[in-house]
Structures are given as C-alpha cells and as structure tokens.
Amino acid sequence: MNEPSSQPSESLSEIDREILRLVNRRQQLVADELGRTEKRANLAAALLQAESDVQTRDGCLPEAAQKSILRHIVSACYQASRPEQVAFLGPVDSYSHLAAMSYFGEGLDLSPVSSIGAVFDAVERGDCQYGIVPIENSTDGRIVDTLGKLADSEVNIIGELLLAIHHNLLSHSERDKITQVHSKPQALSQCRGWLAAHLPGVQLVETASTAAAAEAASTTPGIAAVASLAAGRRYGLEVVQASIEDNRNNVTRFAVLGSGEPDPTGDDKTTLLFEVEHRPGALADVMGIFRDCELNLTWIESFPQPGRPNEYFFIVEFPGHQTDPAVAGVIATLRQQTQRVAVLGSYPVGRKV
Ligand SMILES: O=C(O)C(=O)C[C@]1(C(=O)O)C=C[C@@H](O)C=C1
Numbered sequence: 001m002n003e004p005s006s007q008p009s010e011s012l013s014e015i016d017r018e019i020l021r022l023v024n025r026r027q028q029l030v031a032d033e034l035g036r037t038e039k040r041a042n043l044a045a046a047l048l049q050a051e052s053d054v055q056t057r058d059g060c061l062p063e064a065a066q067k068s069i070l071r072h073i074v075s076a077c078y079q080a081s082r083p084e085q086v087a088f089l090g091p092v093d094s095y096s097h098l099a100a101m102s103y104f105g106e107g108l109d110l111s112p113v114s115s116i117g118a119v120f121d122a123v124e125r126g127d128c129q130y131g132i133v134p135i136e137n138s139t140d141g142r143i144v145d146t147l148g149k150l151a152d153s154e155v156n157i158i159g160e161l162l163l164a165i166h167h168n169l170l171s172h173s174e175r176d177k178i179t180q181v182h183s184k185p186q187a188l189s190q191c192r193g194w195l196a197a198h199l200p201g202v203q204l205v206e207t208a209s210t211a212a213a214a215e216a217a218s219t220t221p222g223i224a225a226v227a228s229l230a231a232g233r234r235y236g237l238e239v240v241q242a243s244i245e246d247n248r249n250n251v252t253r254f255a256v257l258g259s260g261e262p263d264p265t266g267d268d269k270t271t272l273l274f275e276v277e278h279r280p281g282a283l284a285d286v287m288g289i290f291r292d293c294e295l296n297l298t299w300i301e302s303f304p305q306p307g308r309p310n311e312y313f314f315i316v317e318f319p320g321h322q323t324d325p326a327v328a329g330v331i332a333t334l335r336q337q338t339q340r341v342a343v344l345g346s347y348p349v350g351r352k353v
Contacts, residue, residue: 023073031081042260043078044130044159047104048348050074064353068105076107084129085109087122093231094211095165099254100132102353103161114208116145123155123257131155131257136299137165138251139190146255147303150273150344151313157271157345159256162352167191167210167245170237171217171224178240180205182213183226191226193246251352255345262347264321269298271344274334275305275313283314286338293330295320315344322346 030046056066078084086104089096090112096119100110111128113119119131134143150157167187171178181188181195182205188195195204205223207213211234213225218235225237232239255271262268276282290297299317320327322343334341 023077026073027077027080030077034081042262043075043084043104043108044256044258044260045262046078047071047074048265068102071103071105072107073105074107075105079107079109083109085111085122085127087111087113087119087128087131089116089119089133089209090114091209091211091215093214093228093234094209095163095228095252096132096134096209096254097211098228098230099134099161099163099252102163103132103159103254103256104130116143117149120149120153120155120257123259124153126259129258130158132161132254133257134186134252135160135255136253137186137190138249139245139247140186142301143186144303147301147315150315151303155257155259156261157255157347158258158260158262159347160269160350161254161256162251162350163254164352165190165245165250165252166229166243167226167250168229168232168242169224169240169244170214170227170232170235171240172237173221173224173240175199175240177222178202178224179222181224181226182207182216184208184210184213187213187226190250191244191246194241194244195226198241198244253350256347261345264323264346265348267349268321268346269317269319269349270322270327270346271299271315271317272331272334273313273315273340273342273344274338275311275340276338278311286314286334289330289333289337290316290318293326295326295330313340319349320346 050070051067054070056063086100086108088100088110092112113122116133119133122128123131133146135146136142167190180203181199185206187210188204210227211231214227214231214235214237217223217225217237224240276286295318297316297318301315302312305311305313322328322331
C-alpha cells in the first residue's frame, strides 16, 4: 500500500486566498493613486508599465500566461476604481474581441458594436473610453473602413497590437453539403486560394464580421463560416477545416483608439495623415522632407478624398514620438508645405500575440 504523501506546507486554497488578498491590496493602492491625481487614469500606460516592471520570464508558467494574468489583474484593479469600456466590432469572439482581450485583459467592460464606424463613434461620443479596430492585414493590406474613419474622426491612436490570425471553416454541414461560405470580406480574401481550390463554385456571402458569419452558420444547414475557433465553439459549430488562411504568417494589426496622448516610452511610432496639392511633384516634395530628416517610413497608404476625383490623402507611419525633436521638426515642416496634417497618434510599438 502506498504511504500517504506528506502534507504540503501550504494548501492550494491558502495560496488562492493569498493571491486574492494581494490583488485586493493592489486594487486599494490603485484607488488611492487615482484619488490623488487629477490626471485622467491611463490604463493603457499602466498595462505597459506593469509588463515592463515585472520579469515574466521567471517561474514555470509560460511567459504569455504570466503576462495575460498580469493584464487581467491590472485591468480589473482599474475597473474597480474607474470603470472604463472598450468598443470592438462584435459579436463576441470576432477577431477584434480576441484582440481587445489580449490588449486590455478581461477585467474591463468589453462592449460589442456592429461596425468599425460604430467603434469610432462610441469613443468619439465618450460612451467608451477605448476602441479597437483592425487597420492592416499582412495578406490583404489596409482595412478601408478604418482608414476612412481615421480621416475624419477626432479620436487618437494610442496603441497597437499584432494578432496572428488563423481562420477556420465552421459549419453544421459536411464539406460536400456546403452551398454558401459567409464571412467578413477581409477574412474571405485572406482564404481565397484555399476556398477556390477546395470549394470551387460555392457562393461567398459577405457579413459585417466573422463572428456574425458564425452566428448565421449556426442557424442554417449548408452555410459555413470563416471565423475563429472561439466563435465556432460559441455557436456549437464543427470545424470542417482548421487554418485555411492562405498565408501561414497571417497577421492583422489592430489600432487601439482613445482620447489621450501617450507619453513617450523610448520605443514608439507615429501615424500621420496629410493632404498635398494636386500638382506634379507634390508627393515627391513631401517624401523629400522625410528623407532629409532620415525618418524611415514603415507604412504608406493613399486614400481617395470623398467627392474630389483624382485627389488623395496619405497616411504614413514611422518610428519615433511626436515629441522627439526630429519628428516634431518634420511635423512643423509638413504644416508649412502641405494642405493638411493631422497627427493620428504617437504610441508604443505593438507586440505580436
Ligand atoms: O470580423 C472580425 O472578426 C474582425 O475582427 C475583423 C477582421 C478584419 O476586418 O480584418 C479582423 C481580423 C481578420 O483580419 C479578419 C476580420
């Protein structure tokens, strides 16, 4: 007969109680701090600070799990003192929802809305303190709805997150019984090679989000959705085929929207919008300003001006914060030499999850 193992000096429930005691103590400190300062609470900065202060490489738990636990604790402590909401393109289990949970933890109130435009509106109206929107995908390029709203919205980009995207074909029906595949246009496009090869002739139907597609597939036999595994689980769908994205390194970059201006961290980037005159060489002149200041552009997009044929505005990104002298110099020169300049945000360079 086995000897009973010696009693551990600490029981699991004792440890759980200790964890909660410490989290509550942390919450008290956050409440005191927020009570002392007039400055608006900045959860995004607090999340970043906590991550850089704590060494998550120590211990047996994977680093990603430790970071995720920390994020939940930080956001729950903020939420208890100063409730804040994050708007995202719903319904729940859209990729935007997964991005919001990765960035903010689940301690905040995550609030689904029905379109990318509605995310901007919720932040602009102050209904939500933050929003999260897809801005660019590594396979499919820019997200048009986001760029259009960035041009005429008052909200700032205050952060970013790069989310690895693995699409799945989800349905109640077997592959040979599928007559329609529903998803957001960007998701369909990221899988167009796979869909053409494996489901030729099947009708593709565009939806407002991938999670909305999963919802549709759950109610009608013959419909499949391209969506996340989480959405498939939520709507009780079978995984007909996992990971159908054409590019194994399919990544979507999400912009975090808010009203504040993040302080410099030493590893920042800036997103700018500008408009140039409709004359030969106008864009080349602006590019010369970046070249002369040795600012290395990491992204450039042109976007048609509504109602003004052949005229465009441009969105560029480059390393550095708008308070850095080199960046401030470029912005000042652009203000003199272009028709319109708007700093959409200077914020910490995002991590990939
Ligand atoms: O529909 C969703 O689930 C979204 O969050 C939107 C979105 C996008 O438009 O890019 C986000 C990530 C993927 O690239 C596919 C869809």
